Amino acid sequence: MRLPTRDEAEQFLYHEARLLDERRLDEWLALFTPDGIYWLPIPDEGDGHEQPTSISLIYADTAEREERVWRTLHTPVLDQRPRSRTLHSITNVE
Known part of the structure; x- marks a missing residue:
């Protein structure tokens, strides 16, 4: 590969x-690949090598990602009215 x-x-x-x-x-x-993980770790003051056991904003496998998407698209999510806007910063790609 x-x-x-x-x-x-x-x-x-x-x-x-x-x-x-x-x-x-x-x-x-x-x-995502079937074994892919969507992971948003909370940076710590350490060496910058967070582990899955660290506190995370999101740590979602396939089932959890699918559930989140389904809830977002098919259920009335009160905290999404009005719908959240997104902002992307794509920088320092090496």
Whole structure:
């Protein structure tokens, strides 16, 4: 398996952001491999190498991602009225 080029990696990140902005969440789910984890760790004061056991904002496997998307698209989420806006900062891609 070859690594993506920098341009390919940037284009992937822009594509992911567009899917989220346009609420094309089923397509966003399809970006993940079955064993993929969506992980947003809370940075600590340590060495910057957070572990899955660290406190996280999100640590979601396939089932949890699918459930979150389903709830977002099919249930009245009171804290999403008006719908949350998203902001993306795609920087320092190496």
